[in-house]
Amino acid sequence: MSLLRTNVDVNTISALTIVRLSIYLRCVERLASLGIETISSQELARRFNLNPAQIRKDFAYFGEFGVRGVGYNVIELRSYLREILGLDREHRLVIVGVGNLAMALANYSRFTGQSFLIVGMLDANPDKIGMRTPNGLMVEDAGRLADIVIQRNVEIGVITTPASAAQKVCDDMASSGLKTILNFAPVQVKAPDGVLIRSVDLRVYLEELAFYLTHGIPEP
């Protein structure tokens, strides 16, 4: 029998566990699309280059999913992972700083499934306000952020401004009541306590490749 634990203590779960849950979900989606019905943690690990003990440990925070000797039911596991990650409902985002990256994200949103919806594209530059974006929105005045967050039930703020504007936008997002922020500006930004900010740092990816160019490509 499988059981999903609803009250978990987030302070006991590392951010890496959550990233892995997201990766497990992709793997399970792939299995489901292949029509595979059940899978063991060993087989899940083998197919996707993961660690079976790690998989079991990560799942154990959230309940008991598998059946001993049989493994996981793929459809059920997908549904549990979506529920754990909070993907069983829509999260609304607002993007502040409308340049090439914001436009790319507006396109990319087609691939984030039904769980995320961009409901605002904001900029402080009067020349950009009123411009149409690829997702059918019009660029609005960044000064309206607080109103838009409340009126449209926004939960996630995305910063795509130049580095110089990022801290101010983060402060505005926090004071508008946003609790989660994703920062793409190439600068360290601090959010107040109670607000979670994550930065997407593309340098890390490039530096990993540089490492392997220097020391050799690992064997598959």
Place this chain on the structure above:
Amino acid sequence: MSLLRTNVDVNTISALTIVRLSIYLRCVERLASLGIETISSQELARRFNLNPAQIRKDFAYFGEFGVRGVGYNVIELRSYLREILGLDREHRLVIVGVGNLAMALANYSRFTGQSFLIVGMLDANPDKIGMRTPNGLMVEDAGRLADIVIQRNVEIGVITTPASAAQKVCDDMASSGLKTILNFAPVQVKAPDGVLIRSVDLRVYLEELAFYLTHGIPEP
């Protein structure tokens, strides 16, 4: 005395260790900019929310850097980390698929320091060829990829095409002799043995935020 090991076995080092080296480098750059001359692993860990035992273990793969009871010399450590990550020389990149994301990366390259240089922006669409990009390059025909890789000593291929074109571009990059590829297309792409591909998956970031929106923001 500090000592940098030059021959390391990449098969014994996890990808996460390399990501952490990249994060340590950022921390050490920050310390250097603050004029701090020496730091212990405990203090480095405390300041940047890292794990001191993990830091020592990660460094141990590459040599002996610190002085017992004194800690690391910040400038020396920065220089070692740059050398380990292969950032003490320039790596040339070519971007295939010139849309909003490629344009954003062309701008972003200003922030990747002296270690990475975009030397080509390629597209298969004849309407885009000849267009000028923010980094002063002109869009070239993707059919010229193999020539450009050889003539300009390109080491890293960046895929920013739509999902449908990504696998073909990856294959072309591998047969052009590129050994490291960074994929931004929202699709799973396979590279042949001996070629390392990493995908930047923005869904993982959004899903982590959705998790915390569902279960609560962790305490600082």
